[in-house]
Amino acid sequence: xxxxxxxxxxxxxxxxxxxxxxxxxxxxxxxxxxxxxxxxxxxxxxxxxxxxxxxxxxxxxxxxxxxxxxxxxxxxxxxxxxxxxxxxxxxxxxxxxxxxxxxxxxxxxxxxxxxxxxxxxxxxxxxxxxxxxxxxxxxxxxxxxxxxxxxxxxxxxxxxxxxxxxxxxxxxxxxxxxxxxxxxxxxxxxxxxxxxxxxxxxxxxxxxxxxxxxxxxxxxxxxxxxxxxxxxxxxxxxxxxxxxxxxxxxxxxxxxxxxxxxxxxxxxxxxxxxxxxxxxxxxxxxxxxxxxxxxxxxxxxxxxxxxxxxxxxxxxxxxxxxxxxxxxxxxxxxxxxxxxxxxxxxxxxxxxxxxxxxxxxxxxxxxxxxxxxxxxxxxxxxxxxxxxxxxxxxxxxxxxxxxxxxxxxxxxxxxxxxxx
Amino acid sequence: xxxxxxxxxxxxxxxxxxxxxxxxxxxxxxxxxxxxxxxxxxxxxxxxxxxxxxxxxxxxxxxxxxxxxxxxxxxxxxxxxxxxxxxxxxxxxxxxxxxxxxxxxxxxxxxxxxxxxxxxxxxxxxxxxxxxxxxxxxxxxxxxxxxxxxxxxxxxxxxxxxxxxxxxxxxxxxxxxxxxxxxxxxxxxxxxxxxxxxxxxxxxxxxxxxxxxxxxxxxxxxxxxxxxxxxxxxxxxxxxxxxxxxxxxxxxxxxxxxxxxxxxxxxxxxxxxxxxxxxxxxxxxxxxxxxxxxxxxxxxxxxxxxxxxxxxxxxxxxxxxxxxxxxxxxxxxxxxxxxxxxxxxxxxxxxxxxxxxxxxxxxxxxxxxxxxxxxxxxxxxxxxxxxxxxxxxxxxxxxxxxxxxxxxxxxxxxxxxxxx
Numbered sequence: 001x002x003x004x005x006x007x008x009x010x011x012x013x014x015x016x017x018x019x020x021x022x023x024x025x026x027x028x029x030x031x032x033x034x035x036x037x038x039x040x041x042x043x044x045x046x047x048x049x050x051x052x053x054x055x056x057x058x059x060x061x062x063x064x065x066x067x068x069x070x071x072x073x074x075x076x077x078x079x080x081x082x083x084x085x086x087x088x089x090x091x092x093x094x095x096x097x098x099x100x101x102x103x104x105x106x107x108x109x110x111x112x113x114x115x116x117x118x119x120x121x122x123x124x125x126x127x128x129x130x131x132x133x134x135x136x137x138x139x140x141x142x143x144x145x146x147x148x149x150x151x152x153x154x155x156x157x158x159x160x161x162x163x164x165x166x167x168x169x170x171x172x173x174x175x176x177x178x179x180x181x182x183x184x185x186x187x188x189x190x191x192x193x194x195x196x197x198x199x200x201x202x203x204x205x206x207x208x209x210x211x212x213x214x215x216x217x218x219x220x221x222x223x224x225x226x227x228x229x230x231x232x233x234x235x236x237x238x239x240x241x242x243x244x245x246x247x248x249x250x251x252x253x254x255x256x257x258x259x260x261x262x263x264x265x266x267x268x269x270x271x272x273x274x275x276x277x278x279x280x281x282x283x284x285x286x287x288x289x290x291x292x293x294x295x296x297x298x299x300x301x302x303x304x305x306x307x308x309x310x311x312x313x314x315x316x317x318x319x320x321x322x323x324x325x326x327x328x329x330x331x332x333x334x335x336x337x338x339x340x341x342x343x344x345x346x347x348x349x350x351x352x353x354x355x356x357x358x359x360x361x362x363x364x365x366x367x368x369x370x371x372x373x374x375x376x377x378x379x380x381x382x383x384x385x386x387x388x389x390x391x392x393x394x395x396x397x398x399x400x401x402x403x404x405x406x407x408x409x410x411x412x413x414x415x416x417x418x419x420x
Numbered sequence: 421x422x423x424x425x426x427x428x429x430x431x432x433x434x435x436x437x438x439x440x441x442x443x444x445x446x447x448x449x450x451x452x453x454x455x456x457x458x459x460x461x462x463x464x465x466x467x468x469x470x471x472x473x474x475x476x477x478x479x480x481x482x483x484x485x486x487x488x489x490x491x492x493x494x495x496x497x498x499x500x501x502x503x504x505x506x507x508x509x510x511x512x513x514x515x516x517x518x519x520x521x522x523x524x525x526x527x528x529x530x531x532x533x534x535x536x537x538x539x540x541x542x543x544x545x546x547x548x549x550x551x552x553x554x555x556x557x558x559x560x561x562x563x564x565x566x567x568x569x570x571x572x573x574x575x576x577x578x579x580x581x582x583x584x585x586x587x588x589x590x591x592x593x594x595x596x597x598x599x600x601x602x603x604x605x606x607x608x609x610x611x612x613x614x615x616x617x618x619x620x621x622x623x624x625x626x627x628x629x630x631x632x633x634x635x636x637x638x639x640x641x642x643x644x645x646x647x648x649x650x651x652x653x654x655x656x657x658x659x660x661x662x663x664x665x666x667x668x669x670x671x672x673x674x675x676x677x678x679x680x681x682x683x684x685x686x687x688x689x690x691x692x693x694x695x696x697x698x699x700x701x702x703x704x705x706x707x708x709x710x711x712x713x714x715x716x717x718x719x720x721x722x723x724x725x726x727x728x729x730x731x732x733x734x735x736x737x738x739x740x741x742x743x744x745x746x747x748x749x750x751x752x753x754x755x756x757x758x759x760x761x762x763x764x765x766x767x768x769x770x771x772x773x774x775x776x777x778x779x780x781x782x783x784x785x786x787x788x789x790x791x792x793x794x795x796x797x798x799x800x801x802x803x804x805x806x807x808x809x810x811x812x813x814x815x816x817x818x819x820x821x822x823x824x825x826x827x828x829x830x831x832x833x834x835x836x837x838x839x840x
Contacts, residue, residue: 007840032632049620083609102609104620138796160801163629171613189503189522193591200524209583212452334833376558381580389840404839413754419824420427420809
């Protein structure tokens with residue numbers, strides 16, 4: 001087991017060990033937010049035929065040269081084409097056909113005149129414009145041709161992709177599986193949120209914040225409950241999590257007397273790969289894995305017990321692994337360049353993640369510490385928009401300096417105004 | 421009914437009519453992503469008592485002055501305090517007590533020495549550091565005091581808020597309701613994704629992209645299916661949607677012959693408030709409402725039928741309304757300042773939303789049109805990261821100019837590297 005890694009080494013060790021999950025086939029609406037596990041090649045032409053983009057009249061542009069509001073062209077309405085139907089016959093020179101949005105253009109027609117630019121007179125129509133060939137016509141295949149590689153494997157499925165897959169007739173689609181994350185909590189002092197906390201007991205809140213972090217990144221939490229400080233209880237709960245893709249112990253996998261978790265993990269066949277990362281908060285992070293390349297068991301993260309340390313180490317190390325499992329290639333939170341609104345100091349040696357609030361200031365964004373950076377102060381996480389990366393070797397970041405932050409709260413980006 | 425509004429007028433008319441939904445009480449894990457409908461005031465002290473942040477030894481700082489690795493201080497280990505337990509008696513001067521993470525500090529102790537900084541010798545311990553008062557002690561109430569206003573109503577519940585609510589013993593919490601959006605599709609040419617498209621039929625893909633847009637913003641789509649071009653069918657389907665908060669007709673509420681939707685809506689008691697917005701794509705947008713301030717029925721959006729127009733008008737007008745219903749105050753997509761990588765031209769008069777791809781270029785972001793801007797070309801939406809706002813009065817935006825875009829694809833912000 002390696003010890004005292006720096007943050008980059010730890011992340012590299014984790015990602016090296018993290019596979020991409022296999023595929024599953026989902027009904028299209030359920031695939032929203034997932035990552036495509038197959039390339040999508042069209043078997044269709046979309047639209048299937050030249051069709052009308054408007055309700056109005058199909059005509060030949062050559063028949064309308066010079067037509068205007070003051071000098072309209074009068075044409076007989078030869079027939080009508082409904083949206084779901086087809087033309088009875090080709091359109092002849094000097095004729096118009098009534099056409100509805102989405103209806104196929106009759107052979108011979110090359111333009112659609114919007115209803116608003118016409119006046120109907122019994123079985124004839126006055127056309128008040130002289131449109132260019134192709135006006136208000138959606139051309140066959142202008143969106144997609146048969147054989148087109150429409151979406152590549154690895155693409156996240158957003159609403160436009162859902163619409164496109166529907167249009168291609170793909171009611172079912174292969175996507176990367178959702179990682180299941182078994183969460184174990186442990187400690188005789190811990191209770192569930194509905195319990196009495198008299199006598200210094202503490203709610204196992206980490207399990208709930210971690211489960212929420214899993215859900216936000218598209219993983220499926222499986223909460224194994226609170227293990228007592230006893231190997232038997234820990235073992236039976238951990239066994240219930242072995243079928244998951246990731247096992248997160250929020251109990252900590254530490255060097256303390258009561259750290260039975262580590263012993264039980266080893267007994268069950270987990271190999272611990274590292275312990276201790278030179279960061280603050282979050283030093284006592286452990287990482288291990290079950291099985292080998294041939295037969296994979298869950299990845300194992302032993303997160304520190306302090307609420308902030310647990311959330312921050314999840315952000316830095318578990319979240320990117322879950323993104324990789326899910327099939328994403330860009331694994332990390334958005335990073336922003338911001339201006340520091342106060343001077344920060346620390347000792348050299350460990351990289352600090354400083355909880356900061358952000359504030360827009362014209363074109364700049366200002367960052368300011370949320371105050372008490374104690375690793376038990378969860379409230380400062382609720383107030384933080386971002387984590388400022390205070391490099392290991394630095395001891396001071398000065399007011400006015402430009403620094404990088406990792407954006408945790410994407411709501412910060414939501415705008416007050418629509419941009420128009 | 422007003423006609424030919426500009427984009428700002430249309431948005432203002434919609435938001436003026438849009439209420440904030442009432443509250444519902446959810447079990448905490450289900451409240452993730454919702455907006456708090458009650459202020460959260462703590463009834464607890466967190467942590468409840470001074471306690472240890474480490475496994476190690478509780479002691480008095482005054483007894484350890486000058487201790488170091490080469491000159492350790494030796495103290496008797498008077499007793500042990502387990503995480504779930506309490507101290508048997510106060511710590512006296514010159515004593516240490518074995519203490520585990522999370523265990524309450526015994527009266528008299530003012531410091532915790534980490535196990536790593538000690539050596540155990542039978543019933544005595546050698547302490548190799550001289551810590552300041554308070555080291556590795558989590559102080560009672562350092563996170564939360566009874567009576568603290570911890571979270572304000574209106575706050576989005578993210579993972580840190582979930583953890584905080586759990587810690588406060590709040591297993592149930594009042595949040596804003598999720599808007600239900602009834603989606604009607606209509607047209608004799610439309611079929612579901614599993615149907616044969618021979619003879620020029622088209623998949624009702626808008627219903628699926630709109631449902632996905634609803635889900636992404638936290639609303640609950642209710643798909644009413646495809647109405648035939650017949651008033652009876654439209655009416656029975658619309659009636660099934662009247663209990664929703666929002667009714668979206670992707671059929672279009674237009675001036676065409678077969679626009680039965682508008683007639684049926686009026687018959688059912690909907691008042692159309694405007695039709696036509698001076699934008700491209702998306703001009704034929706309609707907005708109306710059922711009921712009055714006293715007895716509210718659904719808001720009604722008649723979206724244009726073209727796939728891109730439907731998605732773009734949803735983005736501009738339906739999404740902000742859904743955000744308001746859900747309790748958000750910042751209603752709009754993130755806007756970014758980007759550099760235009762090509763010259764764009766259009767006629768003055770309508771505001772254009774140009775589908776663009778973004779590309780990082782050092783500190784800048786470059787924007788480039790996705791190509792064919794036809795409103796039937798859904799593929800260009802799958803390729804777009806953002807919509808560029810090309811103002812109504814402008815006719816040219818030049819290569820190199822700085823312009824605003826609305827960011828649709830937040831995955832664009834995901835980073836390749838962690839920022840450390």
